Amino acid sequence: MIEARDLTKRYGDNTAVDHLSFTVEPGRVTGFLGPNGAGKSTTMRLILGLDRPQSGTATINGRPYRSLTDPLRTVGALLEAKSVHSSRSARNHLLFLAQTQGMPSTRVDEVLDLVGLHAVARKRAGGFSLGMSQRLGIAAAMLGDPQVLLLDEPVNGLDPEGVLWIRNLMKQLASAGKTVFVSSHLMNEMAVTADHLIVIGRGKLIAESSTQEFIARSSDKSVLVRTPDPARLTELILAEGGKVTDGEVAPGEAASSEASKALAVTGLAAPRIGELAASAGVVLHELSPRASLEEAFLELTSGSVEFGTHDPGGQQPGSQQPADEPGHASVAERSAR
Amino acid sequence: MTSATQVAPVSPASPTAGRRAAGFAHLLLGEWTKIRSVRSTIWSLIVLVVVSLGFTALFAALTAANWNGPRAAPRDATILADPVNSILGTGIGLGQLAVCVLGALIMTTEYSTGVIRASLLAVPRRIPMLAAKAVVFAALIFVVGEIVTFGSFFLGSAILHSHVAVSLGQPGVARAVIGTGLALTVLGLFAMAIGALIRHTAGAIATVIGVVLVLPILTGLLPGSWGAHVNAYLPEQAGGLISQAHEQAGNLLTPWQGFGVFCIWTALLLIAAGYLLRRRDA
Ligand SMILES: Nc1ncnc2c1ncn2[C@@H]1O[C@H](COP(=O)(O)OP(=O)(O)O)[C@@H](O)[C@H]1O
Numbered sequence: 001m002i003e004a005r006d007l008t009k010r011y012g013d014n015t016a017v018d019h020l021s022f023t024v025e026p027g028r029v030t031g032f033l034g035p036n037g038a039g040k041s042t043t044m045r046l047i048l049g050l051d052r053p054q055s056g057t058a059t060i061n062g063r064p065y066r067s068l069t070d071p072l073r074t075v076g077a078l079l080e081a082k083s084v085h086s087s088r089s090a091r092n093h094l095l096f097l098a099q100t101q102g103m104p105s106t107r108v109d110e111v112l113d114l115v116g117l118h119a120v121a122r123k124r125a126g127g128f129s130l131g132m133s134q135r136l137g138i139a140a141a142m143l144g145d146p147q148v149l150l151l152d153e154p155v156n157g158l159d160p161e162g163v164l165w166i167r168n169l170m171k172q173l174a175s176a177g178k179t180v181f182v183s184s185h186l187m188n189e190m191a192v193t194a195d196h197l198i199v200i201g202r203g204k205l206i207a208e209s210s211t212q213e214f215i216a217r218s219s220d221k222s223v224l225v226r227t228p229d230p231a232r233l234t235e236l237i238l239a240e241g242g243k244v245t246d247g248e249v250a251p252g253e254a255a256s257s258e259a260s261k262a263l264a265v266t267g268l269a270a271p272r273i274g275e276l277a278a279s280a281g282v283v284l285h286e287l288s289p290r291a292s293l294e295e296a297f298l299e300l301t302s303g304s305v306e307f308g309t310h311d312p313g314g315q316q317p318g319s320q321q322p323a324d325e326p327g328h329a330s331v332a333e334r335s336a337r
Numbered sequence: 338m339t340s341a342t343q344v345a346p347v348s349p350a351s352p353t354a355g356r357r358a359a360g361f362a363h364l365l366l367g368e369w370t371k372i373r374s375v376r377s378t379i380w381s382l383i384v385l386v387v388v389s390l391g392f393t394a395l396f397a398a399l400t401a402a403n404w405n406g407p408r409a410a411p412r413d414a415t416i417l418a419d420p421v422n423s424i425l426g427t428g429i430g431l432g433q434l435a436v437c438v439l440g441a442l443i444m445t446t447e448y449s450t451g452v453i454r455a456s457l458l459a460v461p462r463r464i465p466m467l468a469a470k471a472v473v474f475a476a477l478i479f480v481v482g483e484i485v486t487f488g489s490f491f492l493g494s495a496i497l498h499s500h501v502a503v504s505l506g507q508p509g510v511a512r513a514v515i516g517t518g519l520a521l522t523v524l525g526l527f528a529m530a531i532g533a534l535i536r537h538t539a540g541a542i543a544t545v546i547g548v549v550l551v552l553p554i555l556t557g558l559l560p561g562s563w564g565a566h567v568n569a570y571l572p573e574q575a576g577g578l579i580s581q582a583h584e585q586a587g588n589l590l591t592p593w594q595g596f597g598v599f600c601i602w603t604a605l606l607l608i609a610a611g612y613l614l615r616r617r618d619a
């Protein structure tokens with residue numbers, strides 16, 4: 001289990017992570033979704049004790065990473081940035097990590113087999129392709145057979161076969177009861193990989209829900225209504241077959257004030273809500289058709305071509321990759337990171 | 338590449354069965370694997386040995402050939418006054434730059450390659466990683482350093498044999514020879530500490546070389562006796578006193594005091610490096 005409480009990280013004036021709180025439960029794959037620059041990698045480094053937050057805490061199984069006595073047997077991490085010396089062999093990289101934990105060198109061979117790097121184990125890591133480097137990173141993460149795994153954009157640079165391999169690996173680990181926390185800026189990838197989603201944008205939490213629920217909600221258009229008489233308006237909307245929730249989900253919107261309460265309405269269009277309010281004499285302070293979660297997400301990713309829709313089986317705009325299995329969205333990407 | 342889509346079974350808790358938390362000996366082993374498995378180590382040590390022995394031999398041979406030659410009198414006098422210091426001060430004086438470079442690289446490449454993140458994930462308390470690295474590196478430089486200093490001593494004294502007779506049995510000689518290897522070791526740690534503080538290869542190497550070669554020249558320009566006093570306490574100048582078999586008249590410190598000053602400088606820098614290693618983002 002991973003718990004982040006009120007994490008904030010600033011680099012100069014740039015707030016990379018902004019009062020972020022969430023919990024990652026064991027036994028399922030939790031996706032960490034957000035556009036490039038949203039703060040995913042920074043959050044992972046904070047959880048791993050590599051960077052220091054300005055405020056907040058992160059714990060793994062109840063303890064800060066820096067106080068773990070058996071770190072690699074507790075947590076395995078694949079970071080976004082390369083962390084291998086180019087003139088050191090894959091085997092020696094894993095060997096020194098194993099030695100620091102008091103593990104036998106046979107464990108190194110086991111993980112090399114696991115990721116399919118046995119043949120190149122004694123080659124310089126500097127000559128590895130991106131995909132091979134990712135596999136080496138996964139091998140390092142798996143070294144201690146940890147209960148908790150953090151994988152930062154693990155499918156980056158992998159061929160479709162590799163993508164499928166990682167996806168299966170994560171599912172298998174989660175079903176073995178491990179905590180699997182995996183980041184991606186691709187909603188498609190998360191839709192087929194993750195059971196649960198934590199979505200962030202500009203360092204802030206946008207949504208946290210099951211993947212199914214997220215997709216369902218993303219397809220609903222909602223309307224934001226602000227009124228001093230929420231009870232009456234809710235009654236009217238429910239009577240018309242609409243649905244009302246607290247309207248404070250989207251980022252960057254003010255919470256309800258004293259004078260008026262924000263409601264998110266689904267199932268009714270904005271003009272119809274306006275008519276209902278007018279006919280009943282209910283005052284509205286705001287009536288705005290609001291982007292769905294996905295649109296909110298898309299807005300944050302604007303300019304990023306590799307981000308597509310969640311439409312299952314559909315082709316992404318801007319991606320030439322064919323779907324790698326039937327019924328699944330294309331996930332391979334030539335990323336621009 | 339072999340890439341089975343089938344996931345190999347995750348091995349059943351084999352690495353976790355009946356284990357104890359890894360100790361400092363494990364960290365030493367890990368750092369040893371790190372240091373021996375990159376080319377820069379091998380190359381730096383080859384340069385250290387070849388340059389030290391090569392230039393010691395070259396200097397001794399040129400000196401011997403030109404003994405009593407025109408305008409050689411002051412030089413010959415210097416050599417006669419402390420032949421050991423002259424032998425150890427030439428080739429090793431150049432070869433020690435390889436130790437400076439390797440010491441800096443051993444930390445800065447952790448940052449330039451990103452290995453520092455893997456290292457710190459494995460040792461999240463951080464200081465033990467730095468300590469293990471320092472111990473392993475110091476042991477390596479001590480062994481190679483003593484080989485180089487003894488080798489230089491025997492080589493140089495053999496070539497100069499017909500002009501000056503030196504042996505390890507003479508007063509101060511064994512201390513100077515062994516001490517020069519020790520000073521090389523401390524120099525390596527000094528460079529490593531600067532590498533850890535600066536974290537960028539070019540900047541760290543430039544700083545180390547600056548402190549070793551340039552700073553003494555600058556402080557020499559200070560007015561009056563200031564220059565001599567400041568100079569005496571500079572890391573490299575103080576550390577270099579150990580190579581003198583005979584203490585010179587103007588020395589402000591004894592050889593061991595000088596070595597102690599060098600050790601204190603190095604210890605302070607390592608402490609600062611450890612402090613910042615814990616504070617800074619990796
Ligand atoms: N070490 C750093 N120094 C300065 N700014 C950083 C650093 N790391 C990340 N940032 C900034 O923080 C923000 C979040 O980055 P990052 O965590 O890498 O996002 P993501 O992984 O979601 O793409 C970006 O604006 C990025 O430029």
Ligand SMILES: [Mg+2]
Binds near residue numbers: 037
């Ligand atoms: Mg990232």
